[in-house]
Amino acid sequence: MKQRIYxxxxxxxxxxxxxxxxxxxxxxxxxxxxxxxxGVDVIEAGFPISSxxxxxxxxxISKVIKEPIICALTRAVKGxxxxxxxxxxxxxxxxxxxxxxxxxxxxxxxxxxxxxxxLKRAVEAVKYAKxxxxxxxxxxEDAGRADLEFLVKMVEAVIAxxxxxxxxxxxxxxxxxxxxxxxxxxxxxxxxxIERVIISTHCHNDLGMATANTIAGIINGxxxxxxxxxxxxxxxxxxxxxxxxxxxxxxHDLNKQTNINSRQIYPVSRLVSxxxxxxxxxxxxxxxxxxxxxxxxxxxxxxxxxxxxxxxIDPQNVGVPDSSIILTARSGRAAxxxxxERLGYKISKKQLTEIYKQxxxxxxxxxxxxxxxxxxxxxxxxxxxxxxxxxxxxVVCGTPLQPMATVSLLINGKExxxxxxxxxxxxxxxxxxxxxxxxxxxxxxxxxxxxxxxSDDLGKVHIQLKYKDFIYYGFGAxxxxxxxSVKAYVDGLNKII
Ligand code: KIV
Ligand code: ZN
Numbered sequence: 001m002k003q004r005i006y007x008x009x010x011x012x013x014x015x016x017x018x019x020x021x022x023x024x025x026x027x028x029x030x031x032x033x034x035x036x037x038x039g040v041d042v043i044e045a046g047f048p049i050s051s052x053x054x055x056x057x058x059x060x061i062s063k064v065i066k067e068p069i070i071c072a073l074t075r076a077v078k079g080x081x082x083x084x085x086x087x088x089x090x091x092x093x094x095x096x097x098x099x100x101x102x103x104x105x106x107x108x109x110x111x112x113x114x115x116x117x118x119l120k121r122a123v124e125a126v127k128y129a130k131x132x133x134x135x136x137x138x139x140x141e142d143a144g145r146a147d148l149e150f151l152v153k154m155v156e157a158v159i160a161x162x163x164x165x166x167x168x169x170x171x172x173x174x175x176x177x178x179x180x181x182x183x184x185x186x187x188x189x190x191x192x193x194i195e196r197v198i199i200s201t202h203c204h205n206d207l208g209m210a211t212a213n214t215i216a217g218i219i220n221g222x223x224x225x226x227x228x229x230x231x232x233x234x235x236x237x238x239x240x241x242x243x244x245x246x247x248x249x250x251x252h253d254l255n256k257q258t259n260i261n262s263r264q265i266y267p268v269s270r271l272v273s274x275x276x277x278x279x280x281x282x283x284x285x286x287x288x289x290x291x292x293x294x295x296x297x298x299x300x301x302x303x304x305x306x307x308x309x310x311x312x313i314d315p316q317n318v319g320v321p322d323s324s325i326i327l328t329a330r331s332g333r334a335a336x337x338x339x340x341e342r343l344g345y346k347i348s349k350k351q352l353t354e355i356y357k358q359x360x361x362x363x364x365x366x367x368x369x370x371x372x373x374x375x376x377x378x379x380x381x382x383x384x385x386x387x388x389x390x391x392x393x394x395v396v397c398g399t400p401l402q403p404m405a406t407v408s409l410l411i412n413g414k415e416x417x418x419x420x421x422x423x424x425x426x427x428x429x430x431x432x433x434x435x436x437x438x439x440x441x442x443x444x445x446x447x448x449x450x451x452x453x454x455s456d457d458l459g460k461v462h463i464q465l466k467y468k469d470f471i472y473y474g475f476g477a478x479x480x481x482x483x484x485s486v487k488a489y490v491d492g493l494n495k496i497i
Contacts, residue, residue, distance in 0.1 A: 002257040005248060006224040007241065008042040008200060009035050011272060012057070013073055014238050015228040016046075021276040028057045031275060032065050034268045035229075039259040040068055040241075042224075044097065047073040048087040049080040055087050062091035069093040069135065076100040076125035085132040096129045099139030099167065102146040102154055115150055119157055126161035137165035139202065144170030148186055155191045165198045165224060170213055173206030173236060181216030188221040200224035203239045205231060210239040215247060218256060229272040230280050230287060242269060242286040242318065250312060266319035270444050270464070270471075279447045286313070289464075289473070292323040297332030300325050304334050321470055327370075329363035343371060345378055387412055387497045388437065393486050397425040405429035407486065409436050426485045433489055439496065442466040443489075448481060461488040467496045 012028055015021065023031070028045070035043050045061040046054040062070045070091040074080035076098055088094040100122050101110055107118050122138065129136050138158040143151055155166050168187065170180055180203070188194055201217035201224075203210040214225050231240030245260040269287035273280050282289040292315040294300050302309035303323060315323050325335050333356050340347060340355075347355065358377055363369050392408040405428035408417040420431035430443065445464040459481035463474045472495045476487025 002255050004223070005218060005244075005256045005258050006041040006198065007039075007245070007258050007260060008044065008071070008224050008226045009040040009228065009241060010044040010202075010226050010238065011035070011228040011232065011241075012061075013044040013046055014226075014234055015232040015272075015276070017234050018232055018237075018276070018278065021232065021278055023057075023275060025053065025057045025060050027275045029060055029064060031229075031268075031272060032061045034264070034271050036065050036068055037261070038264040038268050039261045041259060042069045042071050042095065044071045044073060044226075046087075049074065049077075049083040055083060058084075058087035059090065062088055062094070066092050069095050071095040071097050071137065074098045074125075074129070076121045078128055081125065081129045081132075085129075088133065093135075094133055095135040095137055095165075096133045097137045097139060097167070098125045098129050099141055100125065101142055102140035102151055103142035103144075104147065105145060106142045119154055122154055123157050123161045126158045126163050130162040135164050136162055137167055137200065138163040139167040139169055141169055142171040143168040143183070144172060144175040144180065144203075148183065151183075152187065152190050155187055156193070159191070159193050159197055163197060165200055167200040167202050167224075167226065168217070168222075169202035169204075169226075170210075171202075171204060173204035173210060175203075175209070175213055177209060177212040177216040180213040181220040184217050184220040184222055198223045200226055201239070202226035204234065205236040205238065208236070210237070211243045211247070214239045214244055215254075218248075218254070230269050230278070230284065232272070232276065232278055240285075241265075246286055246313060246318065249317075262317050263319045270466075274444055279445060286318055289462075291315075292320055293326050294323065294335075295326040295328050296330045297335065300335035300338075301332050304338055326368060327359075327363065327374075328368055329360060331359075331363070331369075339371075339374060340378070343374060345374075388490050388494050390483075390486060390490055391415055392417070393429060393480075393483050395425040395429060395482050397428075403428045405432045405482075407432040407436065409433065409490070411436070425482050429482055429486050430489055433486065433493070437493055437497075439467065439493070441493065441496065444471065446485075448485070459484045461485045463488045463492055465489075465492040465496065472496050 032043055045058045048055040048058050058072050072084035072087050074084045084096050100118055107113055126136055126138055140154055199222045201214045201222050203213040225244055227241040227244055228238040229241050231237040242265045245258055248256045248258055280287055294303050299310050333352055336359055337352055389410040391410050395405045397403040402421055403425045404421050406419045416436050418432045418435040420428055420435055422428035422431045444466045447462040449460045458477050458479055460477045461484045465472045472492045474488040474492025476484045478484035
């Protein structure tokens with residue numbers, strides 16, 4: 001029987017601390033419901049004393065979520081604990097997460113205090129919280145840099161005071177995996193009554209080692225891991241939920257399991273990215289746009305022979321519809337043939353060799369070869385025509401004007417125009433396009449980047465559209481960012497249509 005590892009999700013607390021990621025209560029409830037469906041064990045819903053909005057979110061999440069434990073963060077301060085207790089009043093299963101700094105750096109420079117005084121405050125906080133809530137998690141902030149003997153003393157004291165879970169955070173992302181693993185092992189071996197509590201990791205990614213440190217913690221005896229969706233969080237982020245869930249699922253040798261329904265990973269990642277307006281880096285493990293995209297000839301050939309040659313995870317297992325074979329100048333004959341067959345062309349080996357030569361010439365000029373290019377290469381000029389083409393994009397925007405956009409599209413040769421408003425020029429332009437194409441398409445991601453640095457720069461837009469449960473990518477570039485956005489949108493629509 002595999003040992004169960006509990007997933008403590010802090011997307012709505014540590015993740016939401018990220019600049020620009022602030023959510024309103026309705027958005028937080030949507031994410032909490034998605035986390036529940038994903039199968040997390042604990043949802044850290046917020047830091048109630050920090051603002052009335054955060055307080056209210058914990059209240060509302062507590063009302064609707066029944067299965068996972070709802071957790072509220074506090075400092076080792078009575079007022080914080082009172083606010084957390086009140087915010088959790090409707091929670092079916094509740095936990096208070098209280099704590100204080102444990103490293104000398106924090107004790108001296110943050111609290112301007114002494115080890116003795118901090119220890120006293122830690123114990124008092126746990127005892128005070130325990131009067132109102134049974135399940136108390138204690139965090140020894142900056143445990144990664146704390147003196148080990150002092151940490152043992154602190155953990156022992158909070159267990160005696162009634163803590164049920166002890167969190168050993170590597171707050172600054174400083175530890176090496178071996179070092180962090182040894183720290184956990186030392187606590188397991190030297191803290192009196194350690195078996196009475198669950199030990200938890202909370203690792204930050206400042207040196208890119210959050211996931212490795214969390215795994216080192218698991219190997220050395222932790223039973224709970226604190227993680228966020230897409231690894232978002234303070235500074236370089238927290239350990240990412242999807243990485244831990246899939247490492248434990250893939251490495252049977254670790255003999256651990258979680259309650260995560262892995263098919264929900266990608267949808268939840270998209271939801272968090274969209275609501276927090278935080279794009280996922282394309283090469284992000286498990287959920288990045290390129291995580292299952294193959295572009296070099298050798299890899300494409302290998303993947304077409306057998307997926308397992310270059311993929312250790314079946315994309316469908318994490319909710320990604322399929323792997324993708326991207327046609328570029330690095331692609332080989334196997335990849336070209338794969339796409340031609342997909343488009344209904346059956347050709348001989350000799351014909352493939354001929355087409356491949358022309359394909360390489362074209363691919364050297366273009367970054368990516370799309371279906372339209374392939375039809376043209378095959379001499380089929382009728383199929384290659386883009387179904388939707390942009391004829392005109394005109395916007396009125398600025399303050400205090402109401403943004404308005406007029407768009408004209410050529411659809412299968414017929415021109416149609418529409419005007420719409422929205423909450424900005426891009427939104428207005430997309431609304432105008434939607435009025436013309438009349439498809440229920442969801443914009444999942446919108447990423448705009450300047451290619452170089454100047455204000456005269458070319459804007460590059462990547463978007464992801466969701467249509468009938470499938471994801472379609474669109475790309476557009478122009479010195480006018482509204483035009484670049486409409487180009488990307490229409491590029492995506494062409495793939496759908
Ligand atoms: O990074 C950290 O130490 C924290 C604590 C509040 C758990 O976020
Ligand atoms: Zn943190």
